[in-house]
Amino acid sequence: MKRLSALTLITLQTFFLFNTSVGFAQVPDLTLARDKNWLVIQGPHLPKGEIRINYLEAYCRPNSTDADWHDTTIGHTTELVSLSDDKKTMKLRCSVKDGVVVDHTITASKDDVTFAITARNPTATASAAHWAQPCIRLGDFTGYDNKGKDIDDYLPKCFVFLDGKLTRMPDIRPWAKEARYIPGQVWCPRHVPRTDVNPRPLSPLVPSNGLIGCFSGDEKQIFAVAFEPYQELFQGVARCLHSDFRIGGLKPGESKQIKGKIYIVPNDAPALLTRYKKDFPEQ
Secondary structure, eight states, X not given: OOOOOHHHHHHHHHHHHHHHHSOTTTSOOOEEEEETTEEEEEOTTSGGGEEEEEXXXXXXXXXXTTSOHHHHXXXXXXXXXXXXXXXXXXXXXXXXXXXXXEEEEEEEOSSEEEEEEEEEOOSSSOBOOOEEEEEEEOHHHHTOOTTOSOTTTTGGGEEEEETTEEEEGGGOSSOOOOSSSOSOEEEOOTTSOTTSSOSSOBOSSOOSSSOEEEEOTTSSEEEEEEEESEEEEEEOSSSEEEEEXXXXXXXXXXXXXXXXXXXXXXXXHHHHHHHHHHHOTTO
């Protein structure tokens, strides 16, 4: 039998390790589905095959930090405009009750989902829609029962960046505990008034960037999300994580562009951060 050269063996070993570590090189692209108000990201390598997002949970007014949630939210409806045959491109339209129209083009690829959002005000009255909430449910991804009694059980898997470092949430000090509604945790960036965020416990710590995410239950994958501009990072009470995107109000006739990205990648935090910095140089 002819022996393989040392170089050939190394090449084969590298190929085998890369293709079996998580299986990303072998799985098909992510796809999208719509289930009532849920945006569903589907992929055979995802725990239970999907990640569900309440898209969108709410459009919100400013002066919200200490306000009743019912006074903060502006009613809206979301319609599915189209879904491509390959289930990789979805278009949605939100009609906000104050007259604002928000169009979303959502595109899935191998390991990410891209959001291109246009918010426009066709009315003659200024809009108070300052931010919006995609509520991303991550119990299954992090390996915890979505109906379990301890709603904070998934926190050891979750992270934000503080002082330039990926920090898992149980290691964050201090952890705010007082607010109109508890529990949960909000991180407000410097460019947003601290009076205009979710009425959950507001951390005194300022995030280093707009990326928030978590590790999968087996620690082989990372889920992360970012929007630009963003209003807040938020850990909620439905085993959810938020990067809530900022609109900042709309004058009559005004329109604004927002972009976003969800990453579902192998567990390589430095590689994720490099990619994020390229996608969001503004942050």
